[in-house]
Amino acid sequence: xxxxxxxxxxxxxxxxxPKQPVAVLCIDGCEPEYINQAIASGRAPFLAALRERGVCxxxxxxxxxxxxxxxxxxxxxxxxxxHGICGNYFWDRxxxxxxxxxxxxxxxxxxxxxxxAQQGAKVxxxxxxxxxxxxxxxxxxxxxxxxxxxxxATHAMNGIDNVPALVGMAVPSVYSAGLSEFVFASGVKxxxxxxxxxxxxSTTDYVQHKAAxxxxxxxxxxxxxxxxxxxxxxxxxxxxxxxxxxxxxxxxAFGRPNIVYLQDALDRALGAGATRVILxxxxxxxxxxxxxxxxxxxxxxxxxxxxxxxxxIAALPGVELTLTRTDACARFELPPDRVGxxxxxxxxxTVLGTSRERHxxxxxxxxxxxxxxxxxxxxxxxxxxxxxxxxVGRRWRNFDAFDLALNYLQ
Amino acid sequence: xxxxxxxxxxxxxxxxxPKQPVAVLCIDGCEPEYINQAIASGRAPFLAALRERGVCxxxxxxxxxxxxxxxxxxxxxxxxxxHGICGNYFWDRxxxxxxxxxxxxxxxxxxxxxxxAQQGAKVxxxxxxxxxxxxxxxxxxxxxxxxxxxxxATHAMNGIDNVPALVGMAVPSVYSAGLSEFVFASGVKxxxxxxxxxxxxSTTDYVQHKAAxxxxxxxxxxxxxxxxxxxxxxxxxxxxxxxxxxxxxxxxAFGRPNIVYLQDALDRALGAGATRVILxxxxxxxxxxxxxxxxxxxxxxxxxxxxxxxxxIAALPGVELTLTRTDACARFELPPDRVGxxxxxxxxxTVLGTSRERHxxxxxxxxxxxxxxxxxxxxxxxxxxxxxxxxVGRRWRNFDAFDLALNYLQ
Numbered sequence: 001x002x003x004x005x006x007x008x009x010x011x012x013x014x015x016x017x018p019k020q021p022v023a024v025l026c027i028d029g030c031e032p033e034y035i036n037q038a039i040a041s042g043r044a045p046f047l048a049a050l051r052e053r054g055v056c057x058x059x060x061x062x063x064x065x066x067x068x069x070x071x072x073x074x075x076x077x078x079x080x081x082x083h084g085i086c087g088n089y090f091w092d093r094x095x096x097x098x099x100x101x102x103x104x105x106x107x108x109x110x111x112x113x114x115x116x117a118q119q120g121a122k123v124x125x126x127x128x129x130x131x132x133x134x135x136x137x138x139x140x141x142x143x144x145x146x147x148x149x150x151x152x153a154t155h156a157m158n159g160i161d162n163v164p165a166l167v168g169m170a171v172p173s174v175y176s177a178g179l180s181e182f183v184f185a186s187g188v189k190x191x192x193x194x195x196x197x198x199x200x201x202s203t204t205d206y207v208q209h210k211a212a213x214x215x216x217x218x219x220x221x222x223x224x225x226x227x228x229x230x231x232x233x234x235x236x237x238x239x240x241x242x243x244x245x246x247x248x249x250x251x252x253a254f255g256r257p258n259i260v261y262l263q264d265a266l267d268r269a270l271g272a273g274a275t276r277v278i279l280x281x282x283x284x285x286x287x288x289x290x291x292x293x294x295x296x297x298x299x300x301x302x303x304x305x306x307x308x309x310x311x312x313i314a315a316l317p318g319v320e321l322t323l324t325r326t327d328a329c330a331r332f333e334l335p336p337d338r339v340g341x342x343x344x345x346x347x348x349x350t351v352l353g354t355s356r357e358r359h360x361x362x363x364x365x366x367x368x369x370x371x372x373x374x375x376x377x378x379x380x381x382x383x384x385x386x387x388x389x390x391x392v393g394r395r396w397r398n399f400d401a402f403d404l405a406l407n408y409l410q
Numbered sequence: 411x412x413x414x415x416x417x418x419x420x421x422x423x424x425x426x427x428p429k430q431p432v433a434v435l436c437i438d439g440c441e442p443e444y445i446n447q448a449i450a451s452g453r454a455p456f457l458a459a460l461r462e463r464g465v466c467x468x469x470x471x472x473x474x475x476x477x478x479x480x481x482x483x484x485x486x487x488x489x490x491x492x493h494g495i496c497g498n499y500f501w502d503r504x505x506x507x508x509x510x511x512x513x514x515x516x517x518x519x520x521x522x523x524x525x526x527a528q529q530g531a532k533v534x535x536x537x538x539x540x541x542x543x544x545x546x547x548x549x550x551x552x553x554x555x556x557x558x559x560x561x562x563a564t565h566a567m568n569g570i571d572n573v574p575a576l577v578g579m580a581v582p583s584v585y586s587a588g589l590s591e592f593v594f595a596s597g598v599k600x601x602x603x604x605x606x607x608x609x610x611x612s613t614t615d616y617v618q619h620k621a622a623x624x625x626x627x628x629x630x631x632x633x634x635x636x637x638x639x640x641x642x643x644x645x646x647x648x649x650x651x652x653x654x655x656x657x658x659x660x661x662x663a664f665g666r667p668n669i670v671y672l673q674d675a676l677d678r679a680l681g682a683g684a685t686r687v688i689l690x691x692x693x694x695x696x697x698x699x700x701x702x703x704x705x706x707x708x709x710x711x712x713x714x715x716x717x718x719x720x721x722x723i724a725a726l727p728g729v730e731l732t733l734t735r736t737d738a739c740a741r742f743e744l745p746p747d748r749v750g751x752x753x754x755x756x757x758x759x760t761v762l763g764t765s766r767e768r769h770x771x772x773x774x775x776x777x778x779x780x781x782x783x784x785x786x787x788x789x790x791x792x793x794x795x796x797x798x799x800x801x802v803g804r805r806w807r808n809f810d811a812f813d814l815a816l817n818y819l820q
Binding site: 030032033034035036037039040047050051056057058212213214215249251252253254255256258317347348349366367375378380382393395 | 625661788
């Protein structure tokens with residue numbers, strides 16, 4: 001490491017060069033209460049021990065509190081206004097089409113991971129679902145694969161092959177706790193065999209969408225995670241763990257989803273075609289949440305009717321915020337050209353839908369839990385090192401994870 | 411019942427006369443998710459059956475989301491602006507003293523319970539803690555006692571005696587799940603023996619302050635409750651169940667409380683004596699929450715500095731709302747003369763304290779869970795009858811419980 005640079009810059013921020021293996025983990029949907037309850041139940045002894053020798057901050061994630069915007073913020077260190085990824089979908093007015101944003105061509109800034117690799121760091125990235133792999137691995141020279149397609153990984157494409165043999169697990173179903181376990185297990189095996197300078201692990205919230213904090217299924221997941229964290233720690237890694245977003249029940253007391261069908265309400269009030277509701281949570285994997293989250297953006301056909309549309313939306317029970325594009329982009333640091341005329345956020349126990357007939361809820365085999373709103377903004381930011389000091393009164397973001405690791409903890 | 415009136419009025423609202431025994435239950439701290447999880451776990455078969463033959467609405471409670479303001483709203487049918495009880499404490503500027511509001515002399519309107527009894531209905535009230543008994547029983551001719559002091563109940567004072575013998579339980583500790591069970595058991599025995607026209611049962615949130623929804627302790631509580639509800643149902647009672655407020659974790663991922671010590675922050679910024687922070691959650695029973703909730707009111711010595719104080723508070727991490735008295739009283743329907751110059755609400759995972767040394771957290775034997783904020787406003791409103799129809803788009807309040815029971819369900 002004698003020739004290693006002292007620091008690396010990415011998107012206007014400076015990071016000290018890793019002096020030890022650094023593992024940053026993004027635990028999908030990790031409401032702080034999951035960890036609290038797992039510790040309280042005695043199932044997470046490693047995390048419990050960090051109360052004495054680590055640090056736990058509570059950070060704000062990016063709104064919309066969805067997976068892609070937040071994972072991209074964590075690996076770029078900047079909000080969606082800079083990196084461009086503000087959801088899974090946006091509406092391309094010129095093309096007249098809903099466009100998926102999981103292609104790296106929509107990424108407007110490089111990642112810290114690529115910058116580190118560019119300057120000689122050994123970097124590895126493991127995601128649960130393949131949808132994130134291409135974005136996180138953008139221009140990255142290193143290892144980058146998804147658990148979902150681990151058996152298809154090749155040296156040419158992913159910097160590694162024979163992953164299932166390395167990990168000692170078959171590729172799990174994309175709808176399983178096992179998919180995240182595969183990510184953790186891969187991290188440990190890579191840390192043992194490859195000893196990367198930086199490893200970024202990103203799981204899936206399949207369990208969190210189904211199981212509330214403190215329930216047996218949730219505690220099982222966090223007990224499993226705790227074991228792998230302990231192994232990474234024992235291998236000498238500096239660990240920083242955060243989340244892309246929190247998770248809340250979105251139901252009434254009988255477990256039935258509280259849904260505001262925005263498109264239906266707007267069509268009734270203003271006529272079909274007057275507005276187009278886009279749910280940026282929509283992606284190819286919607287079985288466990290029915291594409292229902294607490295954030296929507298609305299395109300209004302007639303620019304003169306934006307205020308009228310906002311008035312209709314704001315009066316709907318369950319709606320917490322109705323913001324103009326300008327206000328929403330200022331408040332949530334979003335790219336204006338990928339946001340509709342209005343941004344709508346629902347309150348904690350409510351989700352936003354488009355039209356009733358466009359949501360297939362038949363796959364929901366447990367009461368709906370979801371995210372997307374301000375109510376899911378608070379996430380843990382945990383490390384296995386204790387900093388000498390931290391800035392007083394700083395608003396920590398989940399996308400300060402690498403800043404915390406590299407600039408404060410080593 | 412041939413001589414019974416057709417209806418009864420209280421505080422400007424009209425209620426149909428009870429045609430069958432009506433039981434209204436206020437389950438303290440009953441976040442909707444408690445019931446959802448108990449049903450999902452299979453421990454609440456009676457509530458589960460109500461999905462088919464009952465109704466479940468989600469209602470808004472009164473802010474501050476504390477016990478006394480909400481219980482009084484439920485039994486009066488009006489917000490604190492009308493009945494006057496907006497917390498456990500207020501600051502009497504003239505007297506220069508913090509004043510407890512649990513004396514009926516602070517009540518500014520009569521209760522529906524008293525009005526019903528006045529016109530000949532047989533009314534019974536059972537509360538968990540004695541602090542509520544005097545307020546709920548104000549000018550009430552009927553049965554009214556607390557589980558806490560059930561063994562002291564006399565015919566002269568409480569309209570009943572020998573309560574422990576009737577219930578078949580010893581008086582439980584004020585800090586126990588048993589205190590609420592005593593309330594339920596009393597309700598069933600009174601329904602059997604006294605056959606009241608109206609019974610109001612109000613529990614304590616001891617369990618909810620300690621146990622998250624879906625955990626074993628919480629499910630045990632709701633299984634117990636479910637059994638008593640089934641007995642009330644079998645006795646022919648029309649049941650409406652609601653809550654005084656919800657409940658949320660107020661900790662970081664390691665279970666440590668997120669506390670904004672408001673008085674300390676204001677003293678640092680503006681000097682001691684410039685402000686007085688009042689926490690209306692404070693009462694004689696603070697062991698399980700350390701007098702920490704998500705609502706505070708602030709009195710400012712110099713009227714010209716109110717805006718400056720608001721600016722200091724609004725900048726504190728964890729503060730969600732900082733409102734002037736006027737705005738807070740308009741938004742939350744509070745009595746201006748019992749509210750400070752500013753009202754402060756903290757976000758979901760954060761509580762507000764006064765000065766660090768004024769809070770004894772030694773009694774917290776579980777990670778802090780509490781209430782008081784807008785984040786605890788959504789509560790269940792459940793009944794064991796199915797209405798013919800309900801108004802579309804109505805914002806239901808928990809203090810519509812009697813309206814729902816008497817005007818829609820019989």
